[in-house]
Amino acid sequence: MRLHFISExxxxxxxxxxxQFGDAHFTTMKVCSGEIQLFSYHxxxxxxxxxxxxxVIDESEWQWLFEMLSSHAEGKQTAVVKIxxxxxxxxxxxxxxxxxxxxxxxxxxxxxxxxxxxxxxxxALNIADFTLGHQPALAGLKHxxxxxxxxxxxxxxxxxxxxxxxxxxTGNVIExxxxxxxxxxxxxxxxxxxxxxxxAGVYRQYILQQxxxxxxxxxxxxxxxxxxxxxxxxxxxxxxxxxxxxxxxAENSLSVEPVHHFKRTFEN
Numbered sequence: 001m002r003l004h005f006i007s008e009x010x011x012x013x014x015x016x017x018x019x020q021f022g023d024a025h026f027t028t029m030k031v032c033s034g035e036i037q038l039f040s041y042h043x044x045x046x047x048x049x050x051x052x053x054x055x056v057i058d059e060s061e062w063q064w065l066f067e068m069l070s071s072h073a074e075g076k077q078t079a080v081v082k083i084x085x086x087x088x089x090x091x092x093x094x095x096x097x098x099x100x101x102x103x104x105x106x107x108x109x110x111x112x113x114x115x116x117x118x119x120x121x122x123x124a125l126n127i128a129d130f131t132l133g134h135q136p137a138l139a140g141l142k143h144x145x146x147x148x149x150x151x152x153x154x155x156x157x158x159x160x161x162x163x164x165x166x167x168x169x170t171g172n173v174i175e176x177x178x179x180x181x182x183x184x185x186x187x188x189x190x191x192x193x194x195x196x197x198x199x200a201g202v203y204r205q206y207i208l209q210q211x212x213x214x215x216x217x218x219x220x221x222x223x224x225x226x227x228x229x230x231x232x233x234x235x236x237x238x239x240x241x242x243x244x245x246x247x248x249x250a251e252n253s254l255s256v257e258p259v260h261h262f263k264r265t266f267e268n
Contacts, residue, residue: 003061003085003102005068015089016103022145024086025049027202029069030111030240031079036069038239041202046085049141055087055102065104078111080240084144116240122247122256123236125176127225128164130155132174132197140200152177163236165228165249168197173223179236179244180204182218184258186232189218203237207266214265233258 006012018024027045030037043066050057057065065083072081088101130152138145156164156177163176173192175181180201183190191208194200211218233255234246243263245256 002099003057003065003104005065006103006105012105013089015091016086017088017090018084018086018144020090021094022143023053024084024144025053026082026084026142026144028239029073029081029083031073031076031081034074034076036073036081038202038206039066039070041205042239044205045142045202046083049143050085052137052141053087053143054096055085055100057085057102068104069106072106072108076108078113080109080111082107082109086144111240116242119241119244122245123163124248125236125246126159126161126164126250127228128152128155128166128177130166132166132168134169134196136196139196139198140194142199149177167225171225173225173228174198176236179238179241181246182207182235182237183223183228183231184233184262185230189216189262190223190231191218191220192223193220201237202239203242207237207243210266216262216265228252235259235262 012019014020025046027042029039029042036042043062047062049055069081069083073079084105086103086105088097088103090097130148132148152164152166156162163178165176165181166174168174173181174194175192175198180199180203181192189211191204192198208218208220228249229252231249231254234249236244236246243259245259246254247256248254
């Protein structure tokens, strides 16, 4: 087996490629009543990232890993489970070791229930000055090269913002620092196209698939920053917080009722 589980109590080697090069990817999962929520979507995310990054992990190893993840959720009423899959260790240089010794790190923590409850009241978002670069080979993936998000968070902390909308180099809206975005113009829902930048979250994917089942039209397209004033409602989403209404973008107030209606449609 080329994939090995590393206990969270184990000492991480400085030669690990996740530390040296960000040569790893991850997903963060919500646990309720002993089960990982949207587990099939998280599984698909991990397998897609491994495929695009050239991690060769066979089906039996995936099955073993998914069973390991499920065991970390068992017996927990609520929790957060995070997994990082690394390409193992190498002493120096970018070259991939042959054969690579893939390593899976699984961490569990408490679900911040009070914070999540507060989010459901809605959030106001400003627009960050920091912009995301373009890299189509990595766009959409939750890889461990997160320096853009670290620099974005530095800006938010300096300004006292909990979150913000971030655009790419060309001025197209991409996401927030922690979530995907959906916008409503009174007729149609829209979400940013992420082929050049951003993270394609599992909750975003869940919404897009469920919308088809409920005959809700969602357009995946480029959304220019200057067109944000065209929208009357919006929400942010990720696997931990679910759907969170956006009450304001910069100076423009938004209605939360379309978001509540959208959520009720999914719940029925």
